[in-house]
Amino acid sequence: MLSKPLNGLGSRKQQVRRGEGVGFSGHRDMELFKRAENKDRRAWIPHVGKKFLNHIPKESYVREELRKKEMTVFAPTNEAVKQFDERLKREGKDPQKIWDQIYAYHLANYPITSEGMGAITIASSYKGSVPIWVNRRRNGNGDNKESIFLNNAKVVLQDIRGGVRTQNGELRTQVSGRKERGSLNAQVRGRKECGSLNIQVSGRKERGSLNAQVRGRKECGSLNIQVSGRKERGSLNAQVRGRKVCGYLNTQVSGRKEWGSLNAQVRGRKERGSLNGTGVKEEGAGFSGHTVLHIIDDVLEPVFIDSSRGDLYNPSTYKLMEQSGTYKVKLGKVNELVNKHVVKNPFNAEGRNTFFLPSDEGFPGAWNKIDSLVLQGFIVPKVALFTRNFQEGPFTTAIEDVKSDLRVRVEMKNGTDGDGNPVYYAVSTVVQGDNQHSEGTTVGIIKKANIPVRNGVVHIVDKPLMVVDENMEKYLQRDPQLSKFREFLVTSAPEVFRMVRDASKPATLLAPSNKAFDLVDKKRYEKIIQNMNTAKALGNLHLVQGEVTSKSAREGQTKEMTMLPASTMDQNDGEEKVYFHSSGAADNLSLSVDGGGVNSTIAIADINTSNGVIHIIDRILGIPYQSIYEKLSSDPMLKESFNLGEHGNRFNEKFQRMDHQFTYFVPSDEAWVTKEKQFPTAVKKLRSGRHGYHVSINAILERHMFGNGGFTLDELVAKSESQTKEEPLETMRGRVKVSKVGRAYYVEWEGENAEIIRGDIECTNGYIHVIDNVLMKKRDVTTSGGVHFSATLLSLPLSFVSLHIVRRLAQL
Template identity: 35%
Template sequence: MKLNSNSQTEVDRQRSVGRTFYAMLEQDGLAIATLKYMPVTVFAPLNSAFQHMKHDSKDAHLVLYHMANSPHPLNTLGTTVNTMRTGNPPLWITRVKNDIYVNNAKILTHSHLTNLQHNHHSNKQVLHILDRVLEPIQFQSEAVGNVNPSAGDFLDEAENIVLGAYRLRNFRERLSKKAKKDIFKNEGKHTFFIPIDEGFQPPPRPEKIDELVIDGHVIPNQVLFTRPTPDSVPYQTLAFTDKIKVNISFSTEIDNNHERKYVKSHTIVGDSNHPEGVVLAEIVKANIPVKNGVVHLIHRPLMVVDTTVTQFLEDKEDGPLYKFYEVIRDVEGDFMDRLTTMRELTLFAPSNQAWRDESLTHVLRDRQKIKEILHMHLLEEKLPMEKIVYGNTNQLLQVHTLAPRRDLYFNVITNGSNKTLTVEGGGVNATVIQPDIAATNGIVHIIDKVLGVPVATVGQKMAQDPMLNQTYILGKTQGFNNQLNDKENRFTYFVPRDYAWRKMETKYPTALKKLFMRDFAYHAKQILERHLVVSDKAYSMATLRNMTQYESVQLSTVRDVVKIRVKEAEKSYYIEWNNEWIHVFRPDVECTNGIIHVIDTVFLRDSDITVTGGSEAAQPLRVILGFIVCLLISQYL
């Protein structure tokens, strides 16, 4: 591989790799001399890669940082290679399945130029193509001491390093005071998180940065750059000991096509000074390579729980919940006062991206509606994910919100050791994307949707809700479910949950099996039609209660009519049908074309069972009649 020749190969390479890097290489005398006389590996960025750079691409030593002083084909790349930049700072290699990363840049393994090998004057030379520029530490001036610093040296020399407006004095002082500098200077390969000075407010916070908290800012024996590191994978910190256990994981927020990287410490086992829970910090400057690993600057210290839920919302103008905070602030009412004064609370907070849903546009104009929606996200108790998972072990967990008669329902989806928590409220099923953020007076769970603003039709909601699975399957017969997506009508659907069908099985075991058979689909459809009211409006439980205060009411169903009466007792609704009071497990599940009321008992008459059972009993009679008819016909042939 002869990069200084005038061959066609060089011209092709210049066009493919990009003129920017090639022009920089031509101006670097040491780089040219190396290519002429020494074995080398060149990591060459594409021209488009320079668009991602954070500093001036005319750095005099940038080219040498892209060159290793020994040849490394893909199959021999280890975990690190030394560069030719002054001080020989290392490049860190990460393999993720079939991808290979150099620091935070990916090698384009499918490029015809990657892994290009050439022997030049008996010197083996290798070329790899990158999708990003490799960015070394950049100093304020050439006159610096340590040009290949460890994380500890980086902290000591922070004033001489180009870091924009970020200052690191406070954390450095805490390291000195607690005699913990050595862990940032330890040889090896580690990941370090350094909070900037701005994150040391309010004033009591610096005193909380003790030895264990400092240990909780270091992941030992792993170099984790942001791009190759998967989200939500926990890594043990130096604070993972017999007495206290702290993990760190990465996460990504996409807000209006803008990507933000976060890191969160999870204190799984704490003590009186280190409460359990999650502390979330934005990575404000990522992927700073050092001699013993990588440094990420974060906007606040990890592990330190010293803010209320309100202060967490206010913490950062462009933080993970700034849109939610804007909505709270813009709506006049007592929601913020309740957040501030409550001693214990759980807040299900929609992410910034969740508030950009177009279906919310009209809701945000309705102040009364948005007040109700906000209160649906707030519980008057501490409810960590562990407690929700435990509460969901034998039955579906249901909790009251601060919105009257608006409960939340949870579902835990287990995939191996991973657990995903979903929460349903007001017809919306949201996923918890950041659980267990700890505050002094409660817990915040960040969710991916705004609760209480339905976006699904009755049919779509039936298909999505795991609690309604049996009714949905039954409704597939003879196309009953098809009508549920009609947006011209308004449906009130009394839907038996799966529990209701299991309860029916204990009373009519044979009948239930038959209902789910194809031969009895007509009878199944008739039973479901009794549960579906079609009108020009949908009926909430409160409306039905008011309508039936003194006597029952007949509602037109798809089949005929259903006669019901509704009462409210002990914060629950009950429907009287066929002289039986039926518990409404989940009232008022709103949809775009109606309302679902989830009930604990099927609207089933004994005559339905007789008819259904008779279908099978009549089969021998049909065979006999058919035989007689055939016999009679044969006599006339």
């Protein structure tokens, strides 16, 4: 497309000397399409927009207008046109017949630059057509630049200017509308008037080369005098007096000794604002006195019609529904409901709105579930959201204009289907319900996107928002971004799939997206699904007993347990748990879940079904992808231990290593709060970050870890039961005992007991076990760092601990 520079054209100055201008004027149609400057890479792209130009009939009046009129062209790239044509052929349509209808939708009858394209609409040359909707969006990732989108197309090259000639032969390209003089020179090079104009406004080193262009002309010498700044300037006017251009030159310099008079030259002319850097018509910013070309990366598609009736042009959303057969969209049923409930006005009102309308095919049989408020929940007012440039939501709906106690938010999400193709969603969440509308989320899959209408943009979805009419299994079947998860359940974990399908009691399904399957450790995953038992265990980890929503997770969290535990559907002993963490404002909660050592962000939460709730997650639970360090830094229960490890003498760094396995009993945040109540001064000293306490921090935390392997709780219990004086179970800083009482696990050191509240968190380089107490004594906190020394420390590689330092510590 536009990324590969054209080689072999030489430098910009060399191209200009060859007369390769970029104006529309010339011996062919639209020379501007022959050379377009990629300003980001400073390269020249050949034939940008050529395929688009070929679709404009040669006998069309538009060809002549492009050479003579000041206008704007939005030309799709060759690749965009190619893909559009191929799509039409697959649909059994004649591309040229479609282009005969839509090429004028890419033209505007007045010139407009990128500066003038704010959050506005642009009226195209398409007869009676809907406007072109303009959106600007920051690129993000530290890039403060903005991208411009026209409907769903991104502007990839902008403000390429060309010139047109008036009847008297004057070249209007002489005023560029650009502040950079160099670019002005490039636009008019190779023209008869080039030397005169460029020399007058240049004042730069290029003046000499410009003179070379007009050398051999009778006026060459006198022109040099004109712009030299010498006394002879005044006499120049006398030299050319009586020539056709006499008045023109006199006007330029009259009353002035300097070229600022050039501004006076064009005062009162259409192009004046361009030179001053302001604008053209009405001197508005962002307009230009010449034809302007913008290259876009997609084809602009207006609403297609089958009739020439005037009232069918430029439809509102209501008109689109009312005449859906004519416009080739299937919106008849929703139109019937709009008329039945007398809510025509919100769909007909002027403005910049987004509409998510259910298609006839996906309409539920339960008509009584859809009332006037549900219909207004399809509307997001005051913003036009297209699939490629939608802003981060959620957004309020039109419901709140009529009923304040029902609060509904809508946002757009994207995903991929099983083949990696993009899928777009409308996600509606009832944040605050009433007697007729329950709280929760419904998801509509966008089947036909980005239909521009007079009052915004329409997306046709496969089901009505706010209406619950399917169970969990039906939703899995409907949503293309969950195809890989459904396939896993059906083929590798059929027992779990039957529980999902036949669930009679409410449950919570944690459904990894297709992207999650793309990110998983493939070897580990294949090994799991080859064994029926491990595959079933993996499936069970994603099915939770009872309904857990963002709201219930937040209400269930306490100071002691910032993550809400929930039991999975494991029918053997029910010991496996997952943990939910909710955060954010009440009307915009975010949710994450932790299970089998994996923390996963919930991309779409609280999807209501008839037999439970579904959360779409971005990772497969049970197959770790984080190191111990990464897990510590991201887990909401372990912030205090991680921060203290950062204050210590590079204590946390070892957990980034992948050539070594560790086991770490990590005190929870609440454990540190409890210990601070017991030893307030000691813990405050550790948190202070003062250098004298670094050794104490390391010593205390090393007591909680094994540096010689990654062990599960059951393995540690077995080691404790078999330990002897010759082979004790020792951490890096002391002997411990791990025991199991019923279903609970405990670790003990010198009379200090801690219960494991989250165990067997597998990481890529070991295990984490979260405990509810800190294994420490008051004596541990000293500025000298006096601690009990364990010979186990010597078994670690010297890269972890300096042997010399260890011996010194032992002598203290």
